Amino acid sequence: MKLAAIFGAALLALAPTQSKRPDKPEVCPYCKNDPALMNAAGVVSHGPVPIADKTSAELSAHAPGATWIVLETAHLRWASSLGETSVSQKERERVDAELAQLRAVLPAVPDKPRKLDPWLRLHLYAMKGEQLYTRFQAVLQVKDADFPEAPRVEPPYMGIGKFLGEQDKFEVVLHTTRASHARFTQSFSGVAVTDSFRWHVPKLHKFVVSAPAEDSDLREDRWLWPHVVHNLSHVFLCAYKHFAYDPPPWLDEGLALVLEKEAEPLSHTLEGEEGSYSDTRGPSDFGERARKLAASGKAKTLAQLTAAKSYDELGTDGLVQVWSITRFLLEQHPDKYALFLGRIKGQLDAKGLQTGEDLPGLQRTALKEIWGWSSADLDAAWSAWASAPAPKPGK
Ligand SMILES: [Zn+2]
Structure with missing residues (x-):
């Protein structure tokens, strides 16, 4: 009965629109x-x-x-x-x-x-x-x-x-x-x-x-x-x-920000209680902020970023950094990055069932097997790339 009443109200609400635009196909x-x-x-x-x-x-x-x-x-x-x-x-x-x-x-x-x-x-x-x-x-x-x-x-x-x-x-x-x-x-x-x-x-x-x-x-x-x-x-x-399980927030958020900024460089959606904003919060130029972070030596390590259990825990600079690390991996190591995503998303247990157990451990193993990198090796490689003075295309 309640649904019917609501539906009736919705139909009434539509009526003026339809009469105003009788030609609407x-x-x-x-x-x-x-x-x-x-x-x-x-x-x-x-x-x-x-x-x-x-x-x-x-x-x-x-x-x-x-x-x-x-x-x-x-x-x-x-x-x-x-x-x-x-x-x-x-x-x-x-x-x-x-x-x-x-x-x-x-x-x-x-x-x-x-x-x-x-x-x-x-x-x-x-x-x-x-x-x-x-x-x-x-x-x-x-x-x-x-x-x-x-x-x-x-x-x-x-x-x-x-x-x-x-x-x-x-x-x-x-x-x-x-x-x-x-x-x-x-x-x-x-x-x-x-x-x-x-x-x-x-x-x-x-x-x-x-x-x-x-x-x-x-x-x-x-x-x-x-x-x-x-x-x-x-x-x-x-x-x-x-x-079957959530991917690590740094990885998930980094890719979402990269693709969002490919669509509109000035847009960045922030996750969490406060919802989403466009260019009203955070740095307007992610590229410049990432360069400064990398050059300052104050950037977080991948191990620290991986420890963040939510988007909020990454913090604004952390978001800039995961965006920048993702761009680095995607642009400089696209084949390895694809393999890495596949490994992180497709973990199976001994019985062949999906499991999200020990993702930081899985990440360390995948970095080693795909790149021959430790977590600190990735930090150093990203830092060298991101702190280079040449402006990167996009923001
Ligand atoms: Zn159509």
């Missing part, structure tokens, strides 16, 4: 329910699709107050209640380049629009989401075919499903309001969450990310997109070879 104006267009654009479905423990058709009941549209691609599902947005002069070039990519597969995408409507926004997120997935697979040096359809006994161990080791696709839910995000997260986790939230859905073996795009640091796509990248990096790494 039911179908996506870009792929137009045309199988050939959808196929070309990598669109598997515009819904309804599964989302968390429900379907996208039920979103209005659990995250009311908005019109939801959805898009599923090869590896991700998106649900969005975001409205239209203006393209600022600052963003013009970047948005036009993205629109040109989309127009190559969806000819109805307009040229230099002043505003992006909700469908266009969602299509851009979905397109960039698949590009990020490709980038992440390149970091791990894996491809779809490396992952099993179902758990298998033969080595190498790669998880229990074809989505980096999970059984189902990654889901991202973008809310216009924090209230909607809180109601939605409560509906499946039992906790009304304030800030962006990542969740491994029990039994379904998939990850969902929910983000409230209400505050100024997340309302604009310029900041929301890199924040989504940060969150997706975390769930992709957790998913790799199936999520």
Whole structure:
């Protein structure tokens, strides 16, 4: 009864929007329910699709107050209640380049629009989401075919499903309001969450990310997109070879920050109680801060960073440092870094079951076997690289 009442209220709330815009199409104006267009654009479905423990058709009941549209691609599902947005002069070039990519597969995408409507926004997120997935697979040096359809006994161990080791696709839910995000997260986790939230859905073996795009640091796509990248990096790494234990925070956070800053150099998402910020906290220039840290001799050791049990414990300089160490490993030792991630994520016990036991010990062994390095050797190699005066590209 309660659900019915809520659903009724949601329908009433939608009515003014619909009457104000009677011309609003039911179908996506870009792929137009045309199988050939959808196929070309990598669109598997515009819904309804599964989302968390429900379907996208039920979103209005659990995250009311908005019109939801959805898009599923090869590896991700998106649900969005975001409205239209203006393209600022600052963003013009970047948005036009993205629109040109989309127009190559969806000819109805307009040229230099002043505003992006909700469908266009969602299509851009979905397109960039698949590009990020490709980038992440390149970091791990894996491809779809490396992952099993179902758990298998033969080595190498790669998880229990074809989505980096999970059984189902990654889901991202973008809310216009924090209230909607809180109601939605409560509906499946039992906790009304304030800030962006990542969740491994029990039994379904998939990850969902929910983000409230209400505050100024997340309302604009310029900041929301890199924040989504940060969150997706975390769930992709957790998913790799199936999520059975948390990866070391330094490793997980370092990669998330690297990919976030590849998307937008000025964005950095901080984990923890205070949620996420863009450029309002911490150093604006991570590269310069990392160089100073390395040159000062006051940087933490990898052993100290590894001892941090949470993102908070890393501290601001620690976050800069794990970002910089990750860039060093990824840029100077990409093959070894990929092997290292695979070792840390795929630890099995004597019975062949996943175990997160003694990750610092596993890390020491992996450093020695892959690089021939002790933890202190990595500190010295990173310090020499990071303190070099030549400016590094990116920030
Ligand atoms: Zn479409």
